[in-house]
Amino acid sequence: MCERSKIIVALVAFSCSGLAAGRAVGKKVSRQEGQYRIYSEGREVGVEKYVLVTSEDAVTSSSTLEFRAPGERPQKVTLQTKLEMDGRYMPRSYELKSQVDGQTGSIRGTFAPNQVIFEYSGNGVSFRNGLLVGDRYTILDTNVFHHFIFLARLFKYDSKETPQNFEVVIPQDKDTGTLKIREVDKETIVVRGNKISVTHLLVDSGSLQIQLWVDRERIPRKIAVPDKGIEVLYSD
Numbered sequence: 001m002c003e004r005s006k007i008i009v010a011l012v013a014f015s016c017s018g019l020a021a022g023r024a025v026g027k028k029v030s031r032q033e034g035q036y037r038i039y040s041e042g043r044e045v046g047v048e049k050y051v052l053v054t055s056e057d058a059v060t061s062s063s064t065l066e067f068r069a070p071g072e073r074p075q076k077v078t079l080q081t082k083l084e085m086d087g088r089y090m091p092r093s094y095e096l097k098s099q100v101d102g103q104t105g106s107i108r109g110t111f112a113p114n115q116v117i118f119e120y121s122g123n124g125v126s127f128r129n130g131l132l133v134g135d136r137y138t139i140l141d142t143n144v145f146h147h148f149i150f151l152a153r154l155f156k157y158d159s160k161e162t163p164q165n166f167e168v169v170i171p172q173d174k175d176t177g178t179l180k181i182r183e184v185d186k187e188t189i190v191v192r193g194n195k196i197s198v199t200h201l202l203v204d205s206g207s208l209q210i211q212l213w214v215d216r217e218r219i220p221r222k223i224a225v226p227d228k229g230i231e232v233l234y235s236d
Helices: 002-008 145-154
Strands: 030-040 043-054 058-069 075-086 091-100 103-112 115-122 125-132 164-170 175-191 194-204 209-214 220-225 230-235
Touching: 030 145, 043 145, 058 145, 125 175, 145 164, 145 209, 145 220, 175 209, 175 220, 194 220
Parallel strands: none
Antiparallel strands: 030 043, 030 230, 043 058, 058 075, 075 091, 091 103, 103 115, 115 125, 164 175, 175 194, 194 209, 209 220, 220 230
């Protein structure tokens, strides 16, 4: 699993060291479906489809992402995720299944106060890894782009607090880290031919800067990682 993780994170590695509008299901529950198209150096390399269900005290998400990892020998990568969280996007359980050129692996996460345990399986080998965490954190796994929605909704807009700090857990990197997020400007952008009013956020991990353009529904309509040549666009 370790070696395949290196392949999977080759697209965007979030090292933190150094919606379309929701369709109402009931008065207190909403369901949102969307997808992100992924581009590397201007060439489309993959797509992520996700479902997000939100209530007052719980949030669940599931996704399927397929892409060709850039490189001399592009590898076909499929990631499937299932995530359960409380109403403030703090994880309760997490599962990721990966397939890289036919080789499968999995990650399962369990969460306790100030501690996270992940079980990794692949190539006939299983092992566990524990991480210490603070009182409030969320998940931002490598190459799972809909997870940025959680940060976009936790961020306090038009706040005098700059930057705002968020602790995240990164299962595929077997790591945690702190992201510093600040508001850059209010802008109008064009995404796939549509003009959209957005808030431009800058996410700084210390080793990588990620830009988000977030709409009024608090959904990133565009995600860019300039240092990696990666651009991700929301698509209905």
